[in-house]
Amino acid sequence: MTKFSELELSPSLIKSVRRMGFEEATPIQAKTIPLSLKGIDIIGQAQTGTGKTAAFGIPLIEKIDTKNPNIQGIIIAPTRELAIQVSEELYKIGYDTRTRVLAVYGGQDIGRQIKALKKGPHIIVGTPGRILDHINRRTLKLDQVHTLILDEADEMLNMGFIDDIEAILSSVPEDRQTLLFSATMPDPIRRIAERFMKNPETIRVKTKEMTVPLIEQYFVKVYEREKFDVLSRLIDVQSPELAIVFGRTKRRVDELANALNLRGYIAEGIHGDLSQAKRLSVLRKFKEGKVDVLVATDVAARGLDISGVTHVYNYDIPQDPESYVHRIGRTGRAGKEGMAITFVSPREMGYLKTVEQTTKKRMMPMRPPSIDEAFEGQQRVSMDKINEILREGSLDQYVNVAKELLEGNDPVMVTAAALKLMTKEPDNTPVHITEERPLPMKKDSQKSSYRRGKQSSSSYANKNRKPKRAGRRP
Numbered sequence: 001m002t003k004f005s006e007l008e009l010s011p012s013l014i015k016s017v018r019r020m021g022f023e024e025a026t027p028i029q030a031k032t033i034p035l036s037l038k039g040i041d042i043i044g045q046a047q048t049g050t051g052k053t054a055a056f057g058i059p060l061i062e063k064i065d066t067k068n069p070n071i072q073g074i075i076i077a078p079t080r081e082l083a084i085q086v087s088e089e090l091y092k093i094g095y096d097t098r099t100r101v102l103a104v105y106g107g108q109d110i111g112r113q114i115k116a117l118k119k120g121p122h123i124i125v126g127t128p129g130r131i132l133d134h135i136n137r138r139t140l141k142l143d144q145v146h147t148l149i150l151d152e153a154d155e156m157l158n159m160g161f162i163d164d165i166e167a168i169l170s171s172v173p174e175d176r177q178t179l180l181f182s183a184t185m186p187d188p189i190r191r192i193a194e195r196f197m198k199n200p201e202t203i204r205v206k207t208k209e210m211t212v213p214l215i216e217q218y219f220v221k222v223y224e225r226e227k228f229d230v231l232s233r234l235i236d237v238q239s240p241e242l243a244i245v246f247g248r249t250k251r252r253v254d255e256l257a258n259a260l261n262l263r264g265y266i267a268e269g270i271h272g273d274l275s276q277a278k279r280l281s282v283l284r285k286f287k288e289g290k291v292d293v294l295v296a297t298d299v300a301a302r303g304l305d306i307s308g309v310t311h312v313y314n315y316d317i318p319q320d321p322e323s324y325v326h327r328i329g330r331t332g333r334a335g336k337e338g339m340a341i342t343f344v345s346p347r348e349m350g351y352l353k354t355v356e357q358t359t360k361k362r363m364m365p366m367r368p369p370s371i372d373e374a375f376e377g378q379q380r381v382s383m384d385k386i387n388e389i390l391r392e393g394s395l396d397q398y399v400n401v402a403k404e405l406l407e408g409n410d411p412v413m414v415t416a417a418a419l420k421l422m423t424k425e426p427d428n429t430p431v432h433i434t435e436e437r438p439l440p441m442k443k444d445s446q447k448s449s450y451r452r453g454k455q456s457s458s459s460y461a462n463k464n465r466k467p468k469r470a471g472r473r474p
């Protein structure tokens with residue numbers, strides 16, 4: 001275990017890190033921080049939720065000269081929400097050194113961003129499209145950038161983003177330090193990365209599996225038309241604190257969110273066709289627990305760090321193993337436990353194998369719960385609530401009426417009535433979910449994730465890109 005005080009960081013930085021509640025460096029942080037401080041190019045790979053943001057954020061903040069009011073570091077992330085989240089984490093790390101961090105992303109008023117850029121931020125965190133936009137408008141001066149970081153690097157170097165990234169790279173001084181981070185790094189992408197890095201050092205936190213051991217992984221074999229009932233029952237039985245349901249397309253996300261609401265769950269959808277304001281408000285409500293189930297396309301698959309997410313449901317099995325790794329990585333973060341359940345239609349079993357081969361982890365089969373089990377699950381939720389209230393005490397004001405209620409009534413029946421009042425009963429309200437065709441049959445299950453060519457750009461919605469290049473996205 002490495003303490004931050006052993007890493008030769010300035011006292012004010014250590015103060016900020018301590019304020020964030022970090023006691024010890026995570027393995028990827030312990031390995032990358034010293035090397036990064038030396039100025040070496042790094043490809044850093046470690047499992048989801050293991051602190052990669054601070055692994056690049058801490059040395060970057062350490063290297064910022066706060067007296068120089070020019071942009072010295074630039075971080076590029078694939079989605080707006082992630083850019084915001086990373087900028088917030090960097091702001092906290094740089095709080096005591098007074099480092100100025102600015103997020104620039106599409107969907108936000110560009111005039112306001114230009115004004116903020118004039119205030120001399122030291123670090124910019126942004127999405128590729130909007131960064132390029134600023135470069136083209138000459139509102140972003142990058143000639144003093146000494147560090148460039150690609151978060152979710154494999155996604156950033158994939159078909160959907162590579163042109164933008166190359167354009168940005170050409171505006172940043174060549175003698176910069178380049179850092180790449182992700183939980184996944186397929187070889188073909190690594191080779192692309194090495195083209196614009198200088199003798200990069202690969203730092204991998206060695207683990208047997210690519211996924212986090214704290215995430216229990218299950219699959220449910222289920223026909224398309226049965227998926228929604230199975231999902232509702234699973235939610236009833238498992239009663240997640242917060243859950244994310246991933247769907248393949250935007251339409252699917254909208255339909256699922258509506259259907260869940262019809263059946264009495266508090267759910268909202270997030271995907272790239274929503275306005276930026278709506279995307280942010282949905283995410284905020286989910287973080288605050290005002291929404292229990294977030295239904296999302298892959299726009300929410302990478303990087304997002306939301307505490308309290310106990311369950312991830314893949315309503316549709318993802319097309320490629322990397323997407324699976326990132327989706328389920330929204331739970332089981334920072335040492336917490338989580339559960340991931342993937343629906344697989346019988347024709348899609350080949351995809352399951354491909355995922356397992358890449359992650360080097362078998363998923364356990366799970367039997368779909370019956371309606372009775374779902375009902376019992378919900379009653380248990382009520383029971384837990386009652387037990388909690390009993391533990392808390394302070395029920396004096398209820399005692400008189402309680403006694404009255406018990407006069408002439410069987411206590412079991414009284415309790416049953418109370419349970420009935422509290423319990424969400426099985427709800428068969430008809431819902432409409434358009435059937436999606438299963439993925440094309442897979443003959444063999446070789447590692448084929450990066451042969452998907454142009455499709456790869458489909459995994460992120462609304463990337464702030466110019467419409468002419470925007471393809472069909474979920």
Ligand SMILES: Nc1ncnc2c1ncn2[C@@H]1O[C@H](COP(=O)(O)OP(=O)(O)OP(=O)(O)O)[C@@H](O)[C@H]1O
Binds near residue numbers: 024049050
């Ligand atoms: N040293 C630390 N001690 C305790 N908590 C930490 C430490 N470093 C990071 N964290 C917390 O762990 C959580 C996950 O970190 P982070 O989002 O950086 O993970 P990640 O590796 O980037 O995951 P992903 O691959 O999903 O992007 C965050 O809430 C972060 O604040």
Ligand SMILES: [Mg+2]
Binds near residue numbers: 052053151303
């Ligand atoms: Mg991350």
